[in-house]
Amino acid sequence: MVVHLLAHGTSGKSGGVYVIGGDGKRTTGDIEAWLKLVEDHEPENEAPLVLFLLDMCHSGGPARLNWQQVMRAEYRKAWVIAASEPGKLAYNGWLSQAVAQVLEWFHDDTLRVDSQLPHIPLSRFCWEVKRLVEGYVVEGPGVEQLVQTPLAPLGDDLSHLAFFPNPRYLSDEAPAKDHPEAREAAEPLPTAALDPTLAALLDEAPDFRHFMSRASGVEPFLDRIDGGFFCGRRKEVSNLADWLRGKGKALRVVTGKPGVGKSALLGVLVCAAHPALRPKTQMLWRRLVDPPPAVSKLAVVHARRRSVAEVLAAMARQWSLKLVGSHTVQDIATALAESESPPTLVIDAVDEAESPRELMAVLLMLIDSRRADGRPVCRLLVGIRPERRFAPLLRRARRARGRLDLGRAPRRELQRDLHGYIRELLSATEMYGMAAQEEAAEELARSIAHRLTRRHHMPVGEFLVAALYMRTVLDQPVPVTALGARELGAEMPRGLRELLDLDLSQRPSTPWLRPVLTALAFAQGNGMPEEIVQAAARAFRVKEREQPVLGRNPRCPTCRQLLPAQRCGQRRQHAISPLSSKPCRSATSGRWRRESLAVPFGSWRTVVDGSPVSAAVCGTPCQRGWMPGKVDQRSRVLGPCRSPVIEVSADLGVSGPQAPEIPRGQKCR
Template identity: 45%
Template sequence: METGLQEGNNATDGTRVVLAAGVSLDPVRHEGPPPLDGGLDPLDEAPEHSAAVAEALAAFGYRAWPSGGDGEAPELPERLRAAVKSGADILVVHIAAHGLLARAGSGGLYVVGSDGEAVDEAVDQWISLIEDHPRADRPLTLFLLDLCYSGTSAVLPWHQRLETGERRAWVIAASGPDEPAFDFRLSRAIAMVLRRYQEATLRVDPSQRFIPLPAVAREISRVVAEMNLTDGMDQRVTTSRVPFADQLDHLPFFPNPLYGGRGPREQMAGLDEGTFPLLDEGLDVRHFLLRAAGSEALSQMPGRGYFHGREAELADLSEWCNGGGGPLRVVTGKPGVGKSALLGVLVCAAHPALRARAPGLWWRLRHTPAANDRLAVVHARRRSLTEIAESLARQMGGDVSRSAKGWGVEQLLALAQDGAARPFTLVVDALDEAERPSDVVFALLMPLLNARTLDGWPVVRLLVGARREPGFAPLLEAARKAGGLIDLDVADSDGVRASLRHYIGDLLAVDTPYAVVDGAAVGAAFAESLADELMPARQPDGRQPLGWGEFLVAGMYVRHMLDSPVVTDTNDARRVAREVPRDLPGLLDLELRRPGSHPWLGPVLTALAWAEGMGMPERIVAHVAGVFGTGVGPAPLEDVREALDAGRFFLRQAVETDGNTLYRLFHEGLAEHLRARPRQGGPQQAQAAATSTHAAAVVLRSLLDSVPASPDGGRVWEAADPYALRHAAGHALASDSVDSLLNDMEFLAHGDPASVDAVLSSARSDWARLVAAVYRASYEVHRPLTAYQRRQILAVDAARHAEPAMGERLARPSGWAPVWATGRGVALALLNTLHDASGRLTGVASASVNGYLPPSRRAGTRPRRCGI
């Protein structure tokens, strides 16, 4: 049988079927009001809610499986088996009914039929019907179970042991394994969420063909959490569990209504969209393409390159990329001077996946490197040491998914020396914008740089783009001594001015009023005057040199001119050029003061100045912008979307693991300015000024407000946005609030383990330090596991630290809590555990760092371990 399915459970537009069953009790069995003696509620509204779910799924292309006439509940197993064997590619099974756990035997979950008796087959048998016959054309199946105790079927032990990519059955359950479900909350939430996606109230990036299943499940959980607050009685949605880092965006259950293939990854004109999955996320191909093109300020896609000047630097670095010179080059200079643009054209020419697909960005330049198949590139902005190392490892051929202990210098060096004599070339741009950049220098880059083969040759060659900062002193000094330091602030003013003039002229030469004969003279006058203004032959008395990159300011000001009424006189063009602001913040203020500027633009851009990682999703932006706008609650989502569109020239976009579009400011210098001087406003002036001193705490509080509340006053972290799970710890660190966040046991279970571990050393109170010790005790074990598994391990480690109360809080949703545990030889001072699976570790040498000598002890069993 031919289907629309591809290998690896990926699917195109295959046949979609929904089997929806709402099971009410037979009217003969009950008369009058619902029983008060513990008997079964008749569930008269079950068919109505099931029909609503089926109707919502119909908008996603699902056709209803025949009901089989009246008395459907006794026939439910037969109908389900028929649907499974129907030849459908994708099946959704929705059941709204009573659920019953077997009191003996398997303890499995059964659906209660209309006769008040359990049907003959347990739900786990239906899941087995899908999973036990992988060669029998079984459909990808999603079970939506609105039953009491339905979480039992979501967490079947044998099902959890299956590799994520091998599973064909998935479950979204109304409640936990031992918990009741109330008032058809799951069914109501499913219908509501699916309608919101169709109406674009909820949306994922247009580049995503399917709405990722975890995103749908999370939104359903959020709606159920809201119902818990209004209706009372806590109910937690339970879903099929997967390891923390596993991705499910290949599952085709919900086609994206906004899909158009024109998201951030596909907007590169002239590039095959098949290229992008081949490139590692850390490479951030959009960053390098746009900076190489030089057209970002005009929101033009990089089909053509506008790079000008830097001839000597291009010649030197092209020769270096081809293997000449020493192992290190560092490109430095002020914000916006063109570090990323220079590295961008080099990467686009040298990277095999980009070279042939973006020739317009580099082919006309006099000096460019050859293609290099041993090249790994990382855009370090807002990335941690771990993320940078893992990105390099993936690009160097390492299987990161199989390395639970992460990637360090030794592993990267092993990859670099695997079967090739030529050194690996590593490019790290925006090093100064990484998280804890000095750690990246000392723990990663310098050790890699200093490594040598047995013959004394460098193992890697390193090209870095960064501003000058004290923490980079060893790297900058090593580059200076080797003749590899390239300072873009030191340049011939005449050459820069000429390149500026050509750059501005090129920006005006395509599809603008100044590209035609009548406007050419005006455009030329503007280009010449603007270049003279930004890079004068002689600095006027009292004027400071431009503190920002001339090309960056020029590109943004050209966009401002093109958004203004057309200039028709050369004198007016020169006057407009002389009014250019002297820095990027001045250009921002020019935009904010423009008539018709969106009232939420300032607060939205200020919110994005605090964005971590690849950026913030809309919902988080709305919560944070609300503080800088009205100061009361989140900003209206529609206003946020309009402001994001109005400010698109200042923004970058990426795609989150759940398919949501992420936004961040296009330049770190602008983010630094807005963090120091927030732009407040909105429809009303903010009542409470968020100064730079308190802004970090305000941002954290807004971020936490985006996480649904639970009736007990806690937060439903399983329903939090991935951004909150990944970056709440970083925001807590910025606001000196780590201790408070570590007191949230649910966050410890659900938060991104790497980001939590990164802030543990900042714990201050005795309690927070104890929590940190518990978290670290088995960190390497629970790091890659599910949140459910992590909470169990943390609960045991709490008992090992003689803290049963902490263990009870951690284990509460799992139904059991350890009160005592062996293996109590734990130390509060433990920072990390170094593993040596080969068993060759025989000793550890300690070095004094700032007068501190870290103690260590070695375990005497294999695999060898050393606690630091």
């Protein structure tokens, strides 16, 4: 519920803030009494969440009450956005104007939050309103007015404060047909070939779409679920199938370099073992030599971009634990200890969660918790990268002989599996599926598998590189001879950067693509807002070659349109972050953006109109109250958005407006 009040206000001798009505008299009770009426409502579980928008003088007091500061955010019912500081005046209905303008901007897509969020985060809404009122003050008659927003302890989860719906929210149950992102979201992973009863599952916290797409083996290649092409990993599949049958110790960890196939292995096992997916996804797992049986009480979680609280909530929901309100790992462990038998959890992409180390600690606490009979409270299968920060979990798995490193496959076995995988991918296409092209497909698959399994180390997974190269193969004519097929396979890049360069070189009609992707390669934290993508992309362009074509600035809509064209595994909705409350980290591709898209250090000294990259992003003329469409394009407010860029500049050794000379070959962190 939102209560919006535009009125005169006054302070009493006791410090209470009263509303003055149309008759010129103040109300009987002060605003604090209204707030307490909401907070003390009985029964407590029926009390509504209420946001008070107080556009009146002296209104800051009710937003800064002492008893508000000691309440836990999840129990607090009344929230206040006030037009002015305590004891100060408010002018011209600026707060009301700002609220209306911000909501209009969210509606017409001038302002945006992640399409996976059903509501606009209250913190983002407050920041935009406060910034806009500051703009009114700058343009006003020399008065001061500072909006007071709610205070909450750092780290508190405020996602339950759902006051304003997100117009860009996409639901698999009822997507808007005329919504551009609804159409785009439907294209990469169409589910028409699957049973319609799966539709209700695709938008749950477990993210079944992730496990299904990885199990298919073609998502990097075709961007959709189109049959099952999972190939190889026979020993690992047999090992984990037995583990899902209840054999062995409670902990298993699947690890390996990016793109090696961790998610694909977990995905095909989840499709076979999950009771809801098993009968509907046989096309994805039926080729397994030793598929696991259906496992009751199986919970699956895709941890990418999820908080610890979201992961715990997903566990409790899937295991049907009767817990009230928010719950801790101790609450879940206690509830599991009383169950008939230990349930099973499969969790992927722990390294891409919002707080990976905190999530790892939660998983270790679960595996250390014991039932009355001495067994762990649950069985745990984790997909994770072998990074130093996860050493406690990796050591625990190694001691239990439960660590499966997919990067240690024998070379001949890997080459055989790659050959079979590529051969099947080619056979599924119209170009190589005909009898006349069988020889070319065979030679091409053999050549690519041989090149990828040469003794030189590859920093990324061979299966991922092979699938991505198939896009380039299909853009070229089918080789007429076996020699031509072998030469095409021998030309395949062995790294993602070289593969990206090849892909971009075939797109002369999209000259802004490389600068935009280069800018996004340095996104940190909550991602990179579109204003900064715009400024950084301009600075990253190659001046001599691209300036005549590109013009001065890429417009934000152009940046949004460019990313779907970049097909190397990058997802647009996770690349440009409109200051959403979710971290900007895509899947495997999100981790290699920095490695493959980042230009050499010399490009950080690229000068555009006399300014290096750091100056192009952080040194542009700035007005405190920037309003879209109302000031010059070169004037923008970066606000808290500036910190990720400044952090990256510091990493690169950029301490001032000019970047120092950095020797070539120095490693980028």
